[in-house]
Amino acid sequence: MKIKTSYTTTDVHVAGEAYRIMKDAPFDYYQSLQELNEQFPNIYEQEMKLLLNEPRGFAGLNGCLVVPPFKSGIDVAVVFFDHTGTVPMQYGGIVAVLTALLESGQLKAKPSAEYNIETVSGVVTARAILKDEEVKAVALKSGLCKVVKKQVPISYLDLQTEVTFVQADHLYAIFDKAELPFDMEIENLPEINQWGKKALEALGEESHAFSRIILLDHSQKSRGRIKTVTFRPDCYIVRSPGFGTLAASSTYLLENGDMFSGRQIENESIYNAKLSGELIAKNECDYSFSFSARGFITGIQTYVLDPTDPLSEGFLLQ
Known part of the structure; x- marks a missing residue:
């Protein structure tokens, strides 16, 4: 097998909804999260298909791209996406990302238990309750309805x-x-x-x-x-x-x-x-x-793309 591309992801479910968290972003420069969000469907087209489509994914799988924050006072920035492109907000994705980053040690636990997540819809403040290095609950607020x-x-x-x-x-x-x-x-x-x-x-x-x-x-x-x-x-x-x-x-x-x-x-x-x-x-x-909800890590996987794979773009059965 030849390996052209590989990505390591963390899968988390929140009340049954599955999220695939991607941290291996292609090297590029963006002036803002909005610019990244706008360019995402073109720049990350291969990643979307590789990670969300079958045979590696399925029709209901959600994606989260984690990148360093663009603003001061922010802990992490996230772009949410699905099979068709970016999504402005996924509340369950906030829970999934905090769970994965805190339980893996990639995000340091804060005494205040409050974390600021930058999204294209604005900054979301969430409170993560940890016990024995496990995230037992994540509390957050909705936008206006x-x-x-x-x-x-x-x-x-x-x-x-x-x-x-x-x-x-x-x-x-x-x-x-x-x-x-x-x-x-x-x-x-x-x-x-x-x-x-x-x-x-x-x-x-x-x-x-x-x-x-x-x-x-x-x-x-x-x-x-x-x-x-x-x-x-x-x-x-x-x-x-x-x-x-x-x-x-x-x-x-x-x-x-x-x-x-x-x-x-x-x-x-x-x-x-x-x-x-x-x-x-x-x-x-x-x-x-x-x-308030709890996320559960279901797996940490490395996905690879073989350039000779006839299903390199995957498929969806719904």
């Missing part, structure tokens, strides 16, 4: 319903599960997938450029619990209960008067992973939330 448009009627085949759009880390299209006949359990995945395809088709003509669809079951909201399934536009189900999903769903419930401020709410996925959040600020129609 707000309802963009309420109860928009849509229809497709037998799907006649309404959707509400909420801006959080993505623009979410939220559907109420109440009128649907199936429970949101893993054994009902075929029915859930079928519903997701109809919802995507129904939203095809909608002017909002949504990034995620949420199917929300809030039947247990009085107990501070919700259950969600989140779809990407390609109908792939997001594996995590989702920080953004939790923030968007909480914003939706607060605006409808279905949730009271000052209490914690827990979001559960169809495979029983859970994330919790709490409203920390409200300014007119804008909401902000705090989260």
Whole structure:
């Protein structure tokens, strides 16, 4: 085997969502993180395909490029990306990066336990709780979330319903599960997938450029619990209960008067992973939330590219 290129990565999952953290950046100079973010899809095209596509990756894998900070007072800078290009923010990626860097000793533990992470969306301050050199939890805050448009009627085949759009880390299209006949359990995945395809088709003509669809079951909201399934536009189900999903769903419930401020709410996925959040600020129609989650390192790998490999760019099956 000939080796043309090699990259060492750390894989971390946060509530089931997988992140591949890359630190071997090609040598180049950038004046700012924004410049790196803009040039990333072209300069890092090979790395994106090599590390995220099959046979080394899969359709749901997220990427994080860690680089030295561009600003003073910052601990680390991160560019988030997926199979199509850069992503402005991944809250789970913040948890994954801090977990990997602190547990490997690449980032020195601070007495304050607070770390500043530079992203293209701004500086994120997160608090990492360590015990016996393990990161037991990472706490962070969301950006502002707000309802963009309420109860928009849509229809497709037998799907006649309404959707509400909420801006959080993505623009979410939220559907109420109440009128649907199936429970949101893993054994009902075929029915859930079928519903997701109809919802995507129904939203095809909608002017909002949504990034995620949420199917929300809030039947247990009085107990501070919700259950969600989140779809990407390609109908792939997001594996995590989702920080953004939790923030968007909480914003939706607060605006409808279905949730009271000052209490914690827990979001559960169809495979029983859970994330919790709490409203920390409200300014007119804008909401902000705090989260806490733990990341788990699942592997440290070196990936290589053989120039004779006919699948050097990989592939995706969805």
